[in-house]
Each structure stands twice: as structure tokens, then as C-alpha cells.
Amino acid sequence: MTMNINQSDINKKQIDIINQQYTEKIRESAKKVLLEKKVDVVIGFKNGTEPMTTEPCLINKASDADKLIWNEHCRLNLANYVKGRKDKAAVVAKGCDSRNLVNHIIEHQIKRENLYIIGVPCNGMVDKSLNLKELKVEAESDTMQENLDLFPINRDMLQDNCKTCIKRNPVIFDEMIAEPVKEREWTKEEKLKESFESVNKIEAMAESDRWSFFNDMLSSCTRCYACRNACPLCYCPTCFVDESRPQWVGKGTDLIDVRTYHFLRAFHCAGRCTDCGACEAACPMNIKVRLFTKKLDKECFENFGWEAGMSLDERPPLDVYKVNDNANFIR
Amino acid sequence: MSEFEPKIITILCNWCTYGAADLAGVSRFQYPPNIRVIRVPCSGRVSPKMILSAFHNGADGVWISGCHPGDCHYITGNYYARRKFMLLKNFLEYNGIEPGRIHFSWISSAEGVKFAEVARDVVESVRQLGPAKYFIKKELDDNDLCSCLNKSNPDNNLAKNILEEQAA
Numbered sequence: 001m002t003m004n005i006n007q008s009d010i011n012k013k014q015i016d017i018i019n020q021q022y023t024e025k026i027r028e029s030a031k032k033v034l035l036e037k038k039v040d041v042v043i044g045f046k047n048g049t050e051p052m053t054t055e056p057c058l059i060n061k062a063s064d065a066d067k068l069i070w071n072e073h074c075r076l077n078l079a080n081y082v083k084g085r086k087d088k089a090a091v092v093a094k095g096c097d098s099r100n101l102v103n104h105i106i107e108h109q110i111k112r113e114n115l116y117i118i119g120v121p122c123n124g125m126v127d128k129s130l131n132l133k134e135l136k137v138e139a140e141s142d143t144m145q146e147n148l149d150l151f152p153i154n155r156d157m158l159q160d161n162c163k164t165c166i167k168r169n170p171v172i173f174d175e176m177i178a179e180p181v182k183e184r185e186w187t188k189e190e191k192l193k194e195s196f197e198s199v200n201k202i203e204a205m206a207e208s209d210r211w212s213f214f215n216d217m218l219s220s221c222t223r224c225y226a227c228r229n230a231c232p233l234c235y236c237p238t239c240f241v242d243e244s245r246p247q248w249v250g251k252g253t254d255l256i257d258v259r260t261y262h263f264l265r266a267f268h269c270a271g272r273c274t275d276c277g278a279c280e281a282a283c284p285m286n287i288k289v290r291l292f293t294k295k296l297d298k299e300c301f302e303n304f305g306w307e308a309g310m311s312l313d314e315r316p317p318l319d320v321y322k323v324n325d326n327a328n329f330i331r
Numbered sequence: 332m333s334e335f336e337p338k339i340i341t342i343l344c345n346w347c348t349y350g351a352a353d354l355a356g357v358s359r360f361q362y363p364p365n366i367r368v369i370r371v372p373c374s375g376r377v378s379p380k381m382i383l384s385a386f387h388n389g390a391d392g393v394w395i396s397g398c399h400p401g402d403c404h405y406i407t408g409n410y411y412a413r414r415k416f417m418l419l420k421n422f423l424e425y426n427g428i429e430p431g432r433i434h435f436s437w438i439s440s441a442e443g444v445k446f447a448e449v450a451r452d453v454v455e456s457v458r459q460l461g462p463a464k465y466f467i468k469k470e471l472d473d474n475d476l477c478s479c480l481n482k483s484n485p486d487n488n489l490a491k492n493i494l495e496e497q498a499a
Contacts, residue, residue: 259426329435
């Protein structure tokens, strides 16, 4: 069995086979670790209530293991559900989830010995808005299954962050459910040009255009905080949006408050964001909130050579300093 | 624009630049009165929330100043702050804030002259840019309500009706 498949030539049939194999192996591992009492809970995905969606799923009985599934719609980041847990948990983790688990460990949110990581080599997740649009699938329509059978997964259909993924296989794991997939090797130049293309475009705009670009982008934001809640990095006991003395940011959908919220949310993720895309996947208004976090990713990569969640031995960039850090903007 | 006097929120570290401001005053060095000083224990204390809050409440510029690297009272506070400030400055500019609105400096408590000099430069730079345009938070008043509602349809009398109703 080889999983070294280029993303562009994966078709629906291959994806089906992979999904089935992954699902079986995940269920098998979940059963095993629960029966052996290695863990108290297994965190994975189950089918969502709507077509082409999945939900996070916590199971604590081996008999429930058959609820678990794997497919190309497992966009959320399961590392979000282990933070602060005191019991032992097994997590089904694709590349980005595992990088967030590394984050949690180095930020002391969870102990490595309390984690059992079921590693999943990831073939990328399908863009949630694109596939619905392309396939014109109405929820509960009869033709849905037919459409799905024809459904190919090519690079154009991947969600944006998967197109520029730097780690498809888990960084740390206790077991892998399949052979690792091929990783793309990025040179620094390639990464700056390709991975940060969206950010580069905005940087090239005039200041006032940038201001109005983000105003337009955020005009539909309802402040539902789905992006915050889906993000594994957000675990402050009191979020800055809930602080009232002083109140740093208003609670309504006033545009300045919305801008402030998104500014500060992204800033809190500086040097920690793994670009897993859970924020965008969770956004009910399809706002490209990654444009903010991605800019700070770029800054950290350019200035500190930092990619979050890749190693247990390195501290995040804002937790360390160098005597010769860039200081040319300071008088 | 010559009549415009900028308001600048200035966040100074207690141990160095606040001392420098004191020295500049005692030594009678001239610098413009547009700065409003906030004293913090260390430049590492400064959070992006504070900067945005300054703009919300009508600041035209922000100037943050602390100890020279290596001179921090808390040994390393300004080293951490420096990384944070770089990201903050670039991210503010990415969001659309003009580069001349936010300034950083290291000024020791012996550098009263430098304090006055930087203060002049900061005020001048913000004066050139004119009043702040972005991140200003204002309370909705009657005029805003009219303009909001009328924006989509110039013939819309709804706003006026609402206001008349309220008045009656």
C-alpha cells in the first residue's frame, strides 16, 4: 500500500479508498486504546448533520468507536479539545493538529504523557465554500450522492491553507494509521512568494486601500466568535473581548470594534499560529480571517525564521529574544 | 493644516524615559506640549490593546519609549518588547495605519536632550500626517444616524422621522 499520491492526481475513487482505510484504522486504534485503558477519551471526527460536514466527537467507550470517520471535510483542529484536560486523551491528528499539540505541550496546556496521538497523513481538506458552490449541492438533495461520486479532489478544490501546507504528516505521534504522504519541500524564497501570496498582495496596496479592503472584508462579521472558539490557541481564562474594566473592545458590530477584535485576536496568535485554517472553516460568513494571522506568520518567518509547532525543543518567538534582533525602527 | 495640533499618547517606562522626561523638564529643554504621558513599569508592559485604545479615544499618534537594550530595570523586558513592537508596528501598517503615527525609542534617564529631540520629531511627524483617520471610535449621534440611514437612499426620510418621533 502506498500513499505517495500527488494531490493533483487524486480522484474520487482513490480518495474513497483512502478515506475508508483511514476510517477503519482510526476505529481500530480507538478501540484498542480504550480497551487497553491507555486513555479515558478518544477525540476524533464523526459525520456532521449536513452533507459534507464533520463534527468533533469525543468517545469514551470502545463500542462507540464506529462513530469515528475520516474524510476530506475534517477541517476543524482537534487539538482545540485537549487543552486543559486532566485525563488521558487520544487525539486523531493530521499534520496541523499535531503542530498545535506541540504548541499546547510547549505552552504547558497539556502533558505529553497524557496524550496518545493517532497520526493521520493528510491529503488536504476541501474548501467548504468552493465544493458546495461547484457541486451546487442543496442540503438533502437527491442528486447529492451522484455529485459526490463524481467528485474529484484536485489542488484547486483544496482550502487555501492546505494548498501551502508545510507539514501534512504529524510532527509527533504515538502511532501512524498509514504510510506518511509526500511532503513538499519549500525553499525560503518559494515560501515567501507562494505561501504568503495573499499577504503580499495586500502589502502592495496603498494604506488607505488596505484600510478599506479590511473594512469591506469584515463588514459581514457578526462577532459570533466562531473563529476564536475554533482556534486551539485561544485559551485565556478571560478573553480580552469579555474584559469590562477597562473594556478594550466594544461588543457590538460597530466596524471599529470588529476591526479591533480581529486585530487583537490575530496578534494573540502571533508566532503560534500553525495556519490550520480552523478559523476560516468555522466562519459562518466565509470571512478570510487568515489574512490577519498569515501576515504575522510571515513576519515571524521572515524575521525569526519561525514556523510554529514544528519542534518540542524550541520556544515560540515572542517568548525568547536575541540581543541583535532587528531594531532599525526604534530611535 | 497649520492649525492642527496633534494629540499624542506617550507611554514611557518608569526607569529610563520617564526619568529623561523629568530631566528634560528640570533642564528646561523645549519640546512641544502635544504629548500626554502614561507611565508604565517597563516597555514590556505595553500591550497592543493600549495602542488601539489610544486611537479609539482620539489620539493622533502613539509614542512608546523605554530603556536602551541591556539597561532594562528588569534585565530583559525591553528585549521581549522589541520583538513585540516590531510585529505590532508592521501589523498596524498592514491594517492601514500610516507609518508615521506610531513611534518607538530607547531613551535613558540621562538623555534629556534626546527626549526633547525625539518629542519634537514625533509631534512633527504626526502633524504632517494630519488628524487620525483610522480606528477612531465615536459614539453615534443624531447626524450619524441620519447619514447611516440616508446612505443607501438619499430620499429616505426614515431617519428624520425617527428623530422627530424621538423629539416629540
